[in-house]
Amino acid sequence: MAKNITLFTFKQGTGVAAATPLNYDNFRGGRNRTEGAFRLIDVNGLTLSPPVLNIVEFSDIKFGQNAARKLQKLSALSIKYTAISHVWNPSPEVENQMNAMSDKDLFGVEFDPPHGGTGLRLVNLSWIGLDQMAHAAQMKGSKYIWLDLCCIDQPDRKDNEMKFQISMMADIYRYANNVIVMVGGAGCVQHTDQVSPWMERAWTLQEAILNRKTFVCVLWPNLKRKVTYNSKGSSVVWTFQPVIAAKLAPKISSGDVCCLVSLKDLLDMADVDASLLKPPGCPEISVLDGMTLKAGNAPRLALRTAFLNSPLAIKYTGVWRSMFMRTSTKSIDVVYSIMGIFNLVIDPFKKNHDPSFMFNDLARKTGATPGIGAWGWLTIGGVTGSDIPLDGTSVIIPQFPHDEAKIAATTNQAPEMNFGGRWEWVGHHVDHSPFYITSPGSYSTSNNINFMTHSQPHIINATMIPVNYKPIVKSSRPVLTGGRKGVTRKVSMLKLMNYWGLCVHSGDLAESWSRPGSIQAVFVGKVGDMSTAVEVAKPRYDYTGWMYFLFFKYSRSEKKWQIVANGAWQPPTGWKLPVTRRSIFNVGNHAQTQLKKWSADDNLWVDQRYQIFRHSYGVEPLRGWLSDHPKERKIKWFGSKGSIPPMASDLVWRNFEFNYDLLKNVVPLMNKINQNDDDSDEEDHQNEAYIEKEENAPLDDLLKQGHIHHLRVLSCIVDESRIPRTSTTPTPYKILQQGSMPMTYSYGDWPRAVHIKLVKCNVEGLMIPNPWNNSEPVLKYQVRILFGYRVMYVQMRHKGKSDQRFYNMYCVPYRAPGQSGPVRNRNSLISPQYPNYGPGSYQLPVAY
16 A cells, blocks of 8 residues: 555634635644655545545655656555646636635635745635535545645745645646546636636646546536537537536526536537537537637637647647647746646756746757657747747747746736737737648658757757758738737748749748858658647648748858748659758857858767877866865866777766865855845856856856856877876976867755846756755766767766756867867876776866
């Protein structure tokens, strides 16, 4: 049996005054709860008179301790639970019903306010709603229910409770016996012809689609429990199952009963065209359309797409479309609410990152994951061209639509973005058509675009076709997007590899073309039609079989790529994709600037160098910060002059570590963090001279710099066998900086305000935990170099991490003839070292 205890019991009040709010701190068992542990509510207690809320804790089921496997096994142990999906803010009808209830029937749950407010807030629950959930769960064979309001300790106790709970929430819904949707909120059930915000909320997306046995609890006419729909000579019967013995709110008419209906059936009913014959007396199905009137049926149809089990390419397209139109009181939850759908876990400690960073991180991880890919988020705005603004640090990932500062004063505001100087609801620009990028089938033979790792700047392996003739703009045409407002796309004639074809696109394709090859068409994937698998809006034009491209232009002055257009191109008869013309290129902030692109060996991974080395190549460790770290740093060499580069199968990781003592510096650190930043507009310092002095620079200057640390790649003109004559004379051999990999430290368990100031908008790097948590003051990480024909691929990972998709990887070109770089051993001494560090290791005893 799974280890569990009854943590505490919360009883219905007996007086006329409102009950004491539910707060774990009000109970001895609640105060002693295990942080992040899985908890359930015993159904039997809720059906008693008066009802009792028994919180049962499973202390051995928590994030990081095989929680998914243990949750999956609960059913076999006769511990079946129903997970409840709901919205925290009740719908108008549920709010009216709760206002009619007596104080005895109501109680509040205390939670932290959003957007950094002070004091605890209350969200109201009712014993009537809990009774309805309990009887519905019993009817479906469950002995327990999981309701986040009660099963998670809501107020922040400065521990990992909320972080761990969020990280396993997807598995809680995935492995539940079933899911029951309280569509108007947990207060009580509501009618189907009344509006509800459930369809628009972030968390309800994964709650609706992770478990195939998902039911909606609604009020429905008792005489219409079986609804027959006739269409095109066939009939469908939709069944509403009454929840026997469930209590009803005071205002409910005697002809309505609490019923369960499958979410799929309710979606089907909502999709039925109003002009077709419906059974007389049936209510409308408005409860799944959300409360954003301008949205129309777009959110519901996007959910229908995400609801599919297969093909996964269609499902994931629907997930991204649906997510983009959803809202949350906390912007970060929009990202966390879908990571479980992709079976990806974002490190719980990174929740304190800026929401835009987290969205970017999830997009990069999905792009690097076989079977998911980047085409879902690349085409949120449609295969005929997306006009959704791009993230400035990525230049390829869409901008996150939820601006934390913009929505701070509101709750669950419909997401808006700036489109051409006008702020508009993003749904007007989210694709509403049946077209998507098809799955490439076998990943190893895929011709689609490939993000080689989740790192930023992006390292992309793709088919690139030069645009050698200026495109000819012909006209424009409308495209289907969400809501009631259409957008248009340009129509141009585009010539690729001597074949002219029609291209429907967004962006300035003809205007950006300056010379043959100035624009590169990057193939993303082939367009498919999902209308055979799911009910979607009918388009005016058919793009099935077209090719979706991103059109990149390289700026010679800025030495970087940017997207100037994107859209679908109609290949003429006989045209074939040049599958052997694969290239690798670098995109985003801090991308290398020496090479535009270089040839790839295959469609999946890096290219391989076979020529002997002309120099020796090594890595200098990361430097410490705010600590009395050792001044001696060991350079570890990965390639020796005159030798043959190691093959991919022979690559080894070199171990690095350094000690830090943040506790020793915690007082001055906190003093600096709490200072007012009066120089926020001061120009950032990015040059090498400033970086050399970074360890002694003011903290605020370091933060504004954008990155604090560099993992430096070094080269030397000597081979490993030639060592200095003595350890007390300056070395005659220059060690040059070949390139540097910008890294930042993530401060894992620091308070939110401190964390945001330290790492907002930076790329991810090594994680330093809070020193007050008795963590060992040693950072351990591993590095290796993959030697390509034109560049070196430097990989860094946390020690012990094995998934190569999530290594930090950076491109460092080899030094061109006549090219130099900063000398890393100027005024330094070198002494030989002989431990087993690989080809050779040298120690630099003098600080530089």
